[in-house]
Amino acid sequence: MSLPDCASFSTTSEYDGEDEDDYFGEFYEHMCCDSLKSHHSQYCEESKLITNMHLLVTVGVLILCECAKSVVKKNDINFLPEAAVCILVGAFCGSIAHVTPGSGIEDMSFDEDLFLSVLLPPIIFEAAISVSKPQFRRRRGAIFMLAVVGTVLSSFTTGLMVHFMSKASSATTIPMLDSLIFGSLISSIDPVAILSVLSSLNLNQKDMIFILVFGESLLNDGVAITLFQSLVERGAWGPNGGITMSTDELFGAVADFLIVGFGSIGVGLASGILALIYFWMFQNILHPVMEVGSFLLWALIPYYISDGVEWSGIVAIVCMGFFMDMYIASTGEASPPATPKEQTKDVRRTPVLQKDFALRQTPMSTVAESNHYTNFGFEDEPTVPSTDLCDEPCGRGRSLLSLNLRKLLSGTERVRLSSEADKHVRFVAHLTSALSENAIFSYLGLFLYSSTYEWDPTLMLISIVACILSRALMVIMV
Numbered sequence: 296m297s298l299p300d301c302a303s304f305s306t307t308s309e310y311d312g313e314d315e316d317d318y319f320g321e322f323y324e325h326m327c328c329d330s331l332k333s334h335h336s337q338y339c340e341e342s343k344l345i346t347n348m349h350l351l352v353t354v355g356v357l358i359l360c361e362c363a364k365s366v367v368k369k370n371d372i373n374f375l376p377e378a379a380v381c382i383l384v385g386a387f388c389g390s391i392a393h394v395t396p397g398s399g400i401e402d403m404s405f406d407e408d409l410f411l412s413v414l415l416p417p418i419i420f421e422a423a424i425s426v427s428k429p430q431f432r433r434r435r436g437a438i439f440m441l442a443v444v445g446t447v448l449s450s451f452t453t454g455l456m457v458h459f460m461s462k463a464s465s466a467t468t469i470p471m472l473d474s475l476i477f478g479s480l481i482s483s484i485d486p487v488a489i490l491s492v493l494s495s496l497n498l499n500q501k502d503m504i505f506i507l508v509f510g511e512s513l514l515n516d517g518v519a520i521t522l523f524q525s526l527v528e529r530g531a532w533g534p535n536g537g538i539t540m541s542t543d544e545l546f547g548a549v550a551d552f553l554i555v556g557f558g559s560i561g562v563g564l565a566s567g568i569l570a571l572i573y574f575w576m577f578q579n580i581l582h583p584v585m586e587v588g589s590f591l592l593w594a595l596i597p598y599y600i601s602d603g604v605e606w607s608g609i610v611a612i613v614c615m616g617f618f619m620d621m622y623i624a625s626t627g628e629a630s631p632p633a634t635p636k637e638q639t640k641d642v643r644r645t646p647v648l649q650k651d652f653a654l655r656q657t658p659m660s661t662v663a664e665s666n667h668y669t670n671f672g673f674e675d676e677p678t679v680p681s682t683d684l685c686d687e688p689c690g691r692g693r694s695l696l697s698l699n700l701r702k703l704l705s706g707t708e709r710v711r712l713s714s715e716a717d718k719h720v721r722f723v724a725h726l727t728s729a730l731s732e733n734a735i736f737s738y739l740g741l742f743l744y745s746s747t748y749e750w751d752p753t754l755m756l757i758s759i760v761a762c763i764l765s766r767a768l769m770v771i772m773v
Contacts, residue, residue: 352388353734360384360733378736385740393744411608414731416598419609421728422513423616424624424721427500434506441507442514445769446482450522452768454478456761466753476526481762483519484512517559517610524605525551559597559607563614566597570615571622571703575710586716587723594619622703623710624717 360381367380431438454475462468469477498505525548570593574586581589597611702708712720 356384356388356737357730357733359388360737378732381733381736382740385737386743387740388737389741389744392741410735411602412599414735416595416608416612417724417727417731419513419516419612420594420616421724422509423613424620424724426509426513427506428617428621430500430506431510434503434510437507438510438514441511441769443518445511446515446518447522448772449765449769450478450482450519451475452478452765453481453761456764457757460757460761461754464753464757466751466757469754472526476523477758478761478765479519479523479526481758482765483516484766513613517607517613518556520609521552521555521559521607524607525549525555555606556610558604559601559610560614562601562606563597563611564618566593566600566611567615567618567622568700568704569593570596570619571710572698572700574623574712575698575703575708578710583713583716583719586712587719590619590623590712590716590720591723624712624720 363380363384364377367375367377454471454477457477458469458471458474461474500506500509528548528551573589573593574581577589594612594615597615598608601611602608699708703710711717
């Protein structure tokens with residue numbers, strides 16, 4: 296919105312061919328410009344999403360969430376899952392903000408980009424590297440049936456129930472495609488409550504029910520969101536505000552769903568192969584801190600690539616997490632420790648590491664006197680960078696010409712993070728995931744007091760009944 300040129304307001308007027316001073320015009324010129332600027336700043340300029348006050352409130356709510364979760368865990372309140380605790384904390388903070396003058400809840404609204412680009416990737420990636428790969432492979436048939444066929448079946452079943460039940464009731468009739476879109480959204484479930492109950496029964500990933508729920512919840516997010524995007528993009532807004540779709544467009548949406556799904560899988564696998572080559576080139580060279588940072592940064596690459604081309608970032612980062620956990624991160628398999636002779640051989644095989652090797656043979660007192668590099672949180676001996684990376688091509692002696700990708704993918708030649716890096720990778724991934732989940736669930740409680748939220752008991756009851764029946768039907772049929 297561009298402002299008009301205030302100079303267009305003339306300060307003089309012509310009267311009988313003569314220019315006379317117009318003092319009212321001079322006064323009105325400034326008043327008009329100030330009014331336009333005020334209107335522009337109020338209605339046309341976006342307010343800052345992140346301010347010091349927003350950050351202060353966010354940090355305070357996250358601390359309250361952790362305190363409440365600790366109290367619940369200490370008192371063995373098993374019927375109250377962690378997600379519900381965070382929602383209650385958000386509702387409590389929202390009630391305080393609702394009765395406090397001058398504290399608008401709408402100013403703390405969630406930004407869509409913040410949720411999809413910042414908070415969601417750590418949650419999905421942490422779940423992907425946490426699931427037991429042997430148990431997942433063992434139950435892969437049932438998991439894929441529940442995650443793909445079951446989610447699609449649940450989405451359409453929920454949508455059909457919502458449409459016909461709302462049509463038969465006294466509530467507003469929800470159009471067919473609107474109901475299908477709602478079904479695709481609600482079919483993406485969060486398993487935190489179920490897994491917490493199963494854990495209280497001393498079940499773990501070795502038990503079939505646990506791995507089925509965990510694996511299905513890991514994959515159904517990507518399926519549900521991909522289905523939702525395909526339906527919305529193929530639909531057109533009708534005259535009554537609903538979304539209409541022809542038969543050809545419906546088949547086109549199915550084709551888009553398949554293209555997005557397999558395309559996202561391809562992006563995840565391709566990014567995983569590039570990450571494998573990267574860690575192969577710099578194996579035994581990167582400091583554990585840099586290994587952790589590189590591992591987490593590589594995990595985000597397929598997510599943003601897929602989102603950039605309007606594919607599913609969730610499916611891509613799940614594939615990336617599986618690939619990196621199997622080929623790069625240590626999977627917990629016991630491997631025989633290397634002998635001192637083998638360690639010496641591994642260190643000496645690269646000429647540029649000879650200086651570091653000689654430094655490690657010197658007494659620690661001598662190293663401590665001159666060392667000014669600190670290993671934050673790691674137990675390795677202090678090391679001093681010896682040679683610039685530019686001195687040796689392709690990662691200090693490892694050339695791409697000697698790369699045998701077939702051996703890497705078959706497992707003949709293995710690439711692994713150091714034990715310290717692997718331990719801290721999982722810790723950092725779990726930390727970021729926990730903070731993101733706390734922020735999301737607490738906002739759900741805060742959202743209850745938003746003016747954009749309208750209560751309709753009839754439609755809420757219809758939605759709950761449709762969700763329960765569709766999930767039961769999915770379990771029976773699949």
